[in-house]
Each structure stands twice: as structure tokens, then as C-alpha cells.
Amino acid sequence: MSANRTILCVDDDPDDLELLIKALETVNKSYRLLEAEDGTDALAKLWEMHKEGTLPCPIVLDINIY
Numbered sequence: 001m002s003a004n005r006t007i008l009c010v011d012d013d014p015d016d017l018e019l020l021i022k023a024l025e026t027v028n029k030s031y032r033l034l035e036a037e038d039g040t041d042a043l044a045k046l047w048e049m050h051k052e053g054t055l056p057c058p059i060v061l062d063i064n065i066y
Contacts, residue, residue: 006032006049008056010042012065020060038065 007024011017014037021033034056036042042061049055 005030006034006054006056008034008036008042008045008059010036010039010059010065011062012038013062016062024060 009017009020009024011020017035017037021035024031024033034045036045042059046055
């Protein structure tokens, strides 16, 4: 399984997620940014990527998800 140029951003607050994505796009536009709104959504996206033989690197996770 190989890592690719995808960053998984997990946050349940749309404003925080938008801010994070804009910041990451400012730093480096070559990465694919994948958004997840909660842990369940993140696990589903990780599972789909795993089935394709890839995983995101890194994963940016909000630890205060409700």
C-alpha cells in the first residue's frame, strides 16, 4: 500500500474546515484535500482509499468532534 499526496481533513465545524483547507491550499496546492465531517465519514473515506490501495498522509483531525 502506498501513500499518496492526499491530506484528509476531519472537522465537524464547517467554518473551521474551510479555514484549514484554505490554509493548506495557501501552503501547497499540489496536495489533494479530502474533507470528512465526522469520524464515521472519515473512516468511510479511509476504507474506500484502502480498497484502492492508497492512504492519505497526513490526517488532520479535530479532537473535539461532537
